[in-house]
Amino acid sequence: MNKEINIGLFGFGVVGSGLYNVLNLSEASHIKISKIVVKNPKKKRSIPSENFFFDKQTILLDLKINTVVELINDPEEAYQIVKTALKYGKHVVSANKKMIAEHLNELIALANNNNVSFLYEAAVAGSIPIIRNLEEYYNNDTLSSILGIVNGTTNFILTQANEGISYKKAMQIAQEKGFAETDPTSDVDGFDSKYKLSILIKHAFGIHVNSNSIFNNGIRNIKPRDIQYANEKGYRIKLFARAEKIDNQIIGFVAPQFVKQDNFCYQVNNEFNAITVEAAFSDKQLFIGKGAGSFPTASAVLSDISALVYDYKYEYRKSAVEGKVNFTSNFYVRVYLGSENRIDLSRIDLIQEDESFFSDEYSFKIGWIVFSELEKFDFNEWKEISLIILPNEVELAEIQYFTLQNTTELILE
Amino acid sequence: MNKEINIGLFGFGVVGSGLYNVLNLSEASHIKISKIVVKNPKKKRSIPSENFFFDKQTILLDLKINTVVELINDPEEAYQIVKTALKYGKHVVSANKKMIAEHLNELIALANNNNVSFLYEAAVAGSIPIIRNLEEYYNNDTLSSILGIVNGTTNFILTQANEGISYKKAMQIAQEKGFAETDPTSDVDGFDSKYKLSILIKHAFGIHVNSNSIFNNGIRNIKPRDIQYANEKGYRIKLFARAEKIDNQIIGFVAPQFVKQDNFCYQVNNEFNAITVEAAFSDKQLFIGKGAGSFPTASAVLSDISALVYDYKYEYRKSAVEGKVNFTSNFYVRVYLGSENRIDLSRIDLIQEDESFFSDEYSFKIGWIVFSELEKFDFNEWKEISLIILPNEVELAEIQYFTLQNTTELILE
Numbered sequence: 156m157n158k159e160i161n162i163g164l165f166g167f168g169v170v171g172s173g174l175y176n177v178l179n180l181s182e183a184s185h186i187k188i189s190k191i192v193v194k195n196p197k198k199k200r201s202i203p204s205e206n207f208f209f210d211k212q213t214i215l216l217d218l219k220i221n222t223v224v225e226l227i228n229d230p231e232e233a234y235q236i237v238k239t240a241l242k243y244g245k246h247v248v249s250a251n252k253k254m255i256a257e258h259l260n261e262l263i264a265l266a267n268n269n270n271v272s273f274l275y276e277a278a279v280a281g282s283i284p285i286i287r288n289l290e291e292y293y294n295n296d297t298l299s300s301i302l303g304i305v306n307g308t309t310n311f312i313l314t315q316a317n318e319g320i321s322y323k324k325a326m327q328i329a330q331e332k333g334f335a336e337t338d339p340t341s342d343v344d345g346f347d348s349k350y351k352l353s354i355l356i357k358h359a360f361g362i363h364v365n366s367n368s369i370f371n372n373g374i375r376n377i378k379p380r381d382i383q384y385a386n387e388k389g390y391r392i393k394l395f396a397r398a399e400k401i402d403n404q405i406i407g408f409v410a411p412q413f414v415k416q417d418n419f420c421y422q423v424n425n426e427f428n429a430i431t432v433e434a435a436f437s438d439k440q441l442f443i444g445k446g447a448g449s450f451p452t453a454s455a456v457l458s459d460i461s462a463l464v465y466d467y468k469y470e471y472r473k474s475a476v477e478g479k480v481n482f483t484s485n486f487y488v489r490v491y492l493g494s495e496n497r498i499d500l501s502r503i504d505l506i507q508e509d510e511s512f513f514s515d516e517y518s519f520k521i522g523w524i525v526f527s528e529l530e531k532f533d534f535n536e537w538k539e540i541s542l543i544i545l546p547n548e549v550e551l552a553e554i555q556y557f558t559l560q561n562t563t564e565l566i567l568e
Numbered sequence: 569m570n571k572e573i574n575i576g577l578f579g580f581g582v583v584g585s586g587l588y589n590v591l592n593l594s595e596a597s598h599i600k601i602s603k604i605v606v607k608n609p610k611k612k613r614s615i616p617s618e619n620f621f622f623d624k625q626t627i628l629l630d631l632k633i634n635t636v637v638e639l640i641n642d643p644e645e646a647y648q649i650v651k652t653a654l655k656y657g658k659h660v661v662s663a664n665k666k667m668i669a670e671h672l673n674e675l676i677a678l679a680n681n682n683n684v685s686f687l688y689e690a691a692v693a694g695s696i697p698i699i700r701n702l703e704e705y706y707n708n709d710t711l712s713s714i715l716g717i718v719n720g721t722t723n724f725i726l727t728q729a730n731e732g733i734s735y736k737k738a739m740q741i742a743q744e745k746g747f748a749e750t751d752p753t754s755d756v757d758g759f760d761s762k763y764k765l766s767i768l769i770k771h772a773f774g775i776h777v778n779s780n781s782i783f784n785n786g787i788r789n790i791k792p793r794d795i796q797y798a799n800e801k802g803y804r805i806k807l808f809a810r811a812e813k814i815d816n817q818i819i820g821f822v823a824p825q826f827v828k829q830d831n832f833c834y835q836v837n838n839e840f841n842a843i844t845v846e847a848a849f850s851d852k853q854l855f856i857g858k859g860a861g862s863f864p865t866a867s868a869v870l871s872d873i874s875a876l877v878y879d880y881k882y883e884y885r886k887s888a889v890e891g892k893v894n895f896t897s898n899f900y901v902r903v904y905l906g907s908e909n910r911i912d913l914s915r916i917d918l919i920q921e922d923e924s925f926f927s928d929e930y931s932f933k934i935g936w937i938v939f940s941e942l943e944k945f946d947f948n949e950w951k952e953i954s955l956i957i958l959p960n961e962v963e964l965a966e967i968q969y970f971t972l973q974n975t976t977e978l979i980l981e
Contacts, residue, residue: 177849180710180848180849181710181849282849282850282851282853283853284701284705284853287701287704287705288697288700288701291700291704291875292697292700292871293871294871294874297593297594419835419856421835422832422834422835434867435593436586436590436593436594436695436863436864436866436867436870437695437857437858437863437864437867437868437871438695438857438858438861438863438864438867439857439858440695440696440697440855440856440857441854441855441856441857442853442854442855442856443832443853443854443855443856444850444851444852444853444854445850445851445852448851450849450850450851451849451850451851453849454847454849454850454851455850457849458705458706458707458850461707462704465883470878
């Protein structure tokens with residue numbers, strides 16, 4: 156029960172240095188950082204330079220180090236480090252969502268074969284213990300959906316935008332506050348959210364869907380007129396990563412969505428993250444917390460490290476379904492499509508159009524579309540079009556999906 | 569990994585029958601209810617009468633039953649059953665908060681001595697996995713506070729009351745909807761909340777504080793004028809169970825509190841429960857879900873049962889502090905005291921009075937008081953007085969406490 160955790164740390168950025176500080180402040184005497192490897196020998200850091208090494212083998216070949224904590228940005232380099240560390244029989248704690256989303260099954264197999272743990276709570280929604288809960292607590296239950304605001308940057312920008320501040324100005328504030336990167340593409344176009352969604356799907360539903368197969372539409376093209384529409388209807392716009400299980404099929408995507416006031420996520424603003432878990436018997440559960448930042452993320456990493464002391468592993472009990480359930484785009488969704496030019500709108504066919512509005516300045520239409528049709532467009536690159544998912548009109552604040560087989564009358568021929 | 573769970577079930581009320589249904593609907597083939605013991609042979613039930621036994625020994629002496637699930641109302645009888653089951657080497661899953669709050673350390677010792685698990689997630693906040701999270705996830709972190717709406721009945725009544733419906737009418741609606749018992753004393757006077765708080769304190773801070781030592785003031789005396797005051801200030805009133813760790817002292821109590829709009833709990837209405845956990849590094853986390861009802865509670869019970877398959881136990885790692893930290897009433901709190909008669913108010917001395925209002929119909933005063941002074945009154949029985957805790961004026965939506973040693977200038981002499 157009092158196993159020593161001897162850490163080799165890769166990366167000393169916001170999270171790495173946060174972890175260093177958290178460990179120094181906490182009373183975990185059996186956990187220590189033994190070596191730190193960073194990329195740039197010249198960068199000025201908050202602790203003396205003799206603490207740093209620059210060759211990854213310094214950690215990987217050190218037999219006394221039993222745990223690698225990987226907190227670097229480069230997903231390819233992270234992949235090499237994590238793979239090697241697992242092969243060498245070291246436990247790994249990582250926060251690199253892109254790397255994990257793209258190589259999850261391979262890394263799980265490696266960890267199993269070498270009888271070590273591979274933990275990554277910090278990769279999804281920072282300090283919210285969502286992976287642990289999906290693994291441990293929602294294991295018995297028939298999970299039906301997960302819906303999350305898992306990117307703090309976009310939630311911060313949308314909070315500003317919902318209050319009438321322009322996207323450009325909101326982005327500037329986010330960058331000044333350190334919530335947005337210099338190149339914010341991964342956040343604002345929904346890539347970051349879908350890496351996290353890929354990981355959530357594995358722990359919620361048992362299958363690994365590579366993030367390349369998941370549709371992501373971000374918030375870059377949302378226009379003041381869309382916000383105006385939202386305000387008129389009493390909605391706020393949130394960027395959701397969501398997945399549902401319908402019979403033996405899993406659907407999942409990242410897209411902005413109108414949210415009504417009676418949805419808990421309506422109140423989740425600024426850099427906060429939130430995840431709603433819905434299960435057959437436990438009803439809806441909501442988790443809210445800070446999704447990013449030095450200490451919240453470092454705290455999640457430390458939680459994983461502490462769990463290693465007790466030999467904790469993800470068991471992936473739901474993975475027995477791998478091969479039996481499949482990921483599908485074969486479902487309907489109700490969308491709002493807006494543009495300054497009505498010709499743009501005519502390029503997307505809805506199978507059922509519920510509403511449309513046309514004017515010289517702005518036009519929009521609302522209706523149902525098969526998701527696989529929607530996926531044919533790259534909306535992030537199609538700047539003229541705003542695509543926003545609508546809340547269901549019947550069940551409050553929820554999208555209504557229905558799989559094709561249940562709605563034969565609506566099947567496209 | 570595929571241990572058979574052979575259950576002896578005590579009680580077939582809302583939760584017991586819910587569990588029975590949930591188990592029938594789930595795919596957990598290695599979990600089965602072998603025998604059910606109920607009290608009343610004559611009561612009509614949803615399944616055939618040959619399923620029921622009436623002597624508790626039928627389960628307790630059955631060597632094939634390895635797990636007792638205790639879901640009866642009577643705390644004293646529950647205590648006898650749980651004690652005996654643990655002694656006989658059976659795992660126990662219970663939802664009886666009063667019984668657990670009053671005998672926790674004894675039952676933990678019994679479980680340890682007999683090398684069995686004693687789990688009770690359903691006892692606190694129904695389907696919200698708060699005990700598991702406090703045990704597993706917030707183990708490494710320096711937890712500083714927990715604040716919860718842990719009683720759905722009072723939250724439902726307060727939601728109505730905040731909207732201007734009288735307490736009496738709100739209680740009637742709650743009873744019609746099945747949210748309130750015929751005798752609602754335990755709920756509305758805050759007893760139920762403090763049993764749960766006692767359990768939360770054990771898992772959050774490591775010490776067992778018997779619920780008899782915890783102050784509880786419920787919502788029975790809240791008057792329309794208090795609601796009016798709340799509305800004027802933009803507050804809602806919520807019944808909070810809360811505990812904080814300040815240095816090596818734990819404080820905790822149950823009382824109504826004014827909540828501002830920017831507090832997440834402001835939006836937690838009707839029968840929903842919510843728990844905020846604050847920790848040094850992970851910042852604030854919020855969990856929201858249904859706290860009561862047949863399926864949410866049964867789902868929590870089933871989660872415990874499923875965890876038994878993997879030999880799960882609460883480790884009580886924080887209990888090492890038992891004896892080193894103490895529970896204290898030696899702190900200040902800012903209160904609102906209202907009454908239709910100003911003479912009532914004069915019976916309670918504030919050490920610092922910030923505001924007061926007097927009229928023929930209604931009077932109130934606001935200010936600081938030492939908590940141990942407040943505890944001398946039984947506010948549940950003192951119908952004339954409304955006692956409501958105020959949110960801090962500096963840090964939003966939080967009470968400001970300060971321990972006596974930190975505020976020498978305010979010490980009473």
